[in-house]
Amino acid sequence: MNGLPMSPQVFAILGALIEEKLGIHYGPLDKDLLGDKIAMRAVEAGFDSLLDYYYYLRYDPAGEAEFDALADVLVVGETYLFRELDQLEALVRDVLLPLAEAGGPRRPRIWSAACATGEEPYSIAMCLADRGLLHQVEIVASDLSTRSLAAARAGAYGPRALRSQVKVPPFAWRFLQKNGERIVVSEEIRKAVDFRRINLLDGDSIGKIGFFDVIVCRNVLIYFQDSTARRVIDMLTGALFPSGALLVGVSESLLRLGTALRCEERGGAFVYRKAG
Numbered sequence: 001m002n003g004l005p006m007s008p009q010v011f012a013i014l015g016a017l018i019e020e021k022l023g024i025h026y027g028p029l030d031k032d033l034l035g036d037k038i039a040m041r042a043v044e045a046g047f048d049s050l051l052d053y054y055y056y057l058r059y060d061p062a063g064e065a066e067f068d069a070l071a072d073v074l075v076v077g078e079t080y081l082f083r084e085l086d087q088l089e090a091l092v093r094d095v096l097l098p099l100a101e102a103g104g105p106r107r108p109r110i111w112s113a114a115c116a117t118g119e120e121p122y123s124i125a126m127c128l129a130d131r132g133l134l135h136q137v138e139i140v141a142s143d144l145s146t147r148s149l150a151a152a153r154a155g156a157y158g159p160r161a162l163r164s165q166v167k168v169p170p171f172a173w174r175f176l177q178k179n180g181e182r183i184v185v186s187e188e189i190r191k192a193v194d195f196r197r198i199n200l201l202d203g204d205s206i207g208k209i210g211f212f213d214v215i216v217c218r219n220v221l222i223y224f225q226d227s228t229a230r231r232v233i234d235m236l237t238g239a240l241f242p243s244g245a246l247l248v249g250v251s252e253s254l255l256r257l258g259t260a261l262r263c264e265e266r267g268g269a270f271v272y273r274k275a276g
């Protein structure tokens, strides 16, 4: 507790503002958690009332920049290298490899949407590199959080980037180096990922990054209400080429949202496919 009380009314208006701008939904049980996080940031920014902080965020010309700083505090950036690796390997082997081998007029494109600190797109890049495909596939990765993106671009992680329960593939150490406690991603892998800042609620930004053969959007829709998740899925579907594939986290499903995409199994992974 940071000493800035949050009334139910202020929780309601701040929660609504956050959901409107980031999509992240906070239910009544999250009030204390949200209150602590916002109060921490509000005090840092020089406020002594959460209502004043709300007015600033909502109406002040500088409120947008402050909202970006608040977003850095709010987002849950939980991620690690080779997370749900079987899914990523199936994607590379059964979707990207055939596309690259078909040798079309352009390189296949993959987008890791909501990539947090970059472990996901780097894991994809390493799977591609292992098959000699790194430079044949264009990898775009994005997140909302500028702080996470800075860490992603640096590509140097603490020991928690490799979790003990995760199977580290044999090829990993060709692309990772240990530097004391740090795990450093090789320059070749780092350079292969094009990081951008994109809010998944922002249709204009999504409309500008072009079309993809594969979009990976894992472990972020869980923070959204169904109506928001549906809107995001529709926008991501719009950014897929015909026959393109969308991948969500292993514990997530799009079926209850009524997506236009068809659920298919590829090498043990479920992908959602756009009509050809």
Ligand SMILES: C[S@@+](CC[C@H](N)C(=O)[O-])C[C@H]1O[C@@H](n2cnc3c(N)ncnc32)[C@H](O)[C@@H]1O
Pocket (backbone or CB within 6 Å): 021, 022, 023, 024, 075, 076, 077, 078, 079, 080, 083, 113, 114, 115, 116, 117, 120, 142, 143, 144, 145, 148, 198, 199, 200, 201, 217, 218, 219, 220, 223, 249
């Ligand atoms: C739990 S991490 C998932 C990281 C990675 N995809 C994985 O599965 O390991 C969720 C990420 O979603 C991002 N996020 C949350 N809301 C977002 C939004 N509206 N637009 C873009 N990214 C968002 C957060 O910044 C955070 O980095």
